[in-house]
Amino acid sequence: MSAEIGLYGARVRYGPLEALHGVDLAAPYPGVTVLLGRNGSGRTTALRALAGTVRPAEGGVRWRGRDVTRLPAHERAARGLRFVPDRQAVFGSLTVRENLELAAPEGEFAPAFDAYPELRALLPRRSATLSGGEQRMLAVAAALLARPRVLLLDEPAQGMSPAVSARTYELLSTLDATVVTAEQRLPPPLRTPSAHPVLVHELRRGAVVFSGEAAEWAERARTGRH
Template identity: 45%
Template structure:
């Protein structure tokens, strides 16, 4: 079942056209990975879905509804969460306060909070610590936890492993697998080992255009295609 559709989406930032006729279908369930070189348009795609930048022309359809003209807060209320590359946590607030801000009512659902503790035990350990004092990995855990503190249908996650230690990356992969059992993840990632361990479906964006779509298993098995599209040895 299709969850998200991008149809001929073009996004301009000031006088520059960053996305050109981006058409993409994200099925419901699992992890969909968007790959591409630096500057290819991956982050712009996520921000355009979230309403932070307005695609024109083109459209973003979520569960059959055109959400292209909605403000970011309205997109979020549709059940979409965004974890940006810079994590976006509030350094002067504690873990608890950061999570409270992400709830609808200012109160925690006990079951969801316990699930977060299970996924990210460090957040329970440092519950009262201000976010600025956390390690990079702990801040990333907090950013993801904010995205799932309320029920979501789709989470957009941008470069979650950037600058993280291998042990933290492994823990993040385990958490994403569990999250993706109930919530679809659209993942932008440069770490191909991490991406292929999680992804079911994938696409490559290059120079603001979708250059390839398919299954992650097929793409991971085709080194020549990886080199052609990503200019890397995966």
């Protein structure tokens, strides 16, 4: 297991407020890394720093051993990174089909339908008319069509039914990719052994307070050692 992408000594500031305080964390390839924390913990900021939508004031981002701190977000995307933010992750004025066509211009939607067969019936619908859970399905499906090397997701299952949410995390845990997801709680499907490693970096107030395997984190939580 080797680190694919990560932060080193990352400090991110929004005006006078510092959201990350010298954060170090790494995500393996292949595998799932969970950035865990409550609102305001810094988990979303860490994800955005990896994606390139915010730039650390100090420290930076390494991808496959190379410093990409100054590499713009669109160039990271061209190199195989996909970011699914928590909001505005789909083009609301376009139909479901048109959103998928942007990700797969050749029209090969099979991976999207394999993941979410519910999308077939929604193809002609304008994306803005979908429910929150349906929009999340579309956003994740579109990202999958790009066959990313690194997939960053901010609460990907928000608004999904429990069954679809479980299916989503089971899928993410088997991808041949580096998956980094920001969550308020550790999703149950990621607490059990899977084909690829599942790591947890827990953040509180902009600092990492735990780094280790998901099973270790779950055991610590069960015994009250957090």
